[in-house]
Amino acid sequence: MSVTEKDVRYMADLARLQLSGEEVKSFAQDINKILDYMDRLDELDTSDVEPLEHVIDLDSRLRKDKAEAPLSHDDALKNAPDSDSDYFRVPKVIE
Structure with missing residues (x-):
């Protein structure tokens, strides 16, 4: 599986991030390195x-x-x- 610059732009748009062209290239390379690993x-x-939860044995603290x-x-x-009457007011997050 390979991530393209178009994929990175799409993910950035979903996260409402503005990335420069250089950042898009860099993120695409980094993500592809992670996926290769x-x-x-x-x-x-x-x-x-044997499956384990931790490398060392820990007690719950x-x-x-x-x-x-x-x-x-x-x-x-x-x-x-911010509130209005009996309600919390929050910024609009859905367009």
Whole structure:
């Protein structure tokens, strides 16, 4: 699989990024290098390798969950940068 400059422009458009021609070329090369490396990894025989989550054995160091009273509707709206009546106002993200 190969990524073209057209693909990079499409992805940049989806992410709402403006890239120069040089950046498009650079990203296309970088992405293709990553994909080539992933193809090489895909060729490795891992049938005798035991699956693991971490290279080293780690104990869970998460704290215990503690239930607390949630924010009231009014307090949540007070934290909002912009609100209208009982609603949060957010910038338009869909054209």
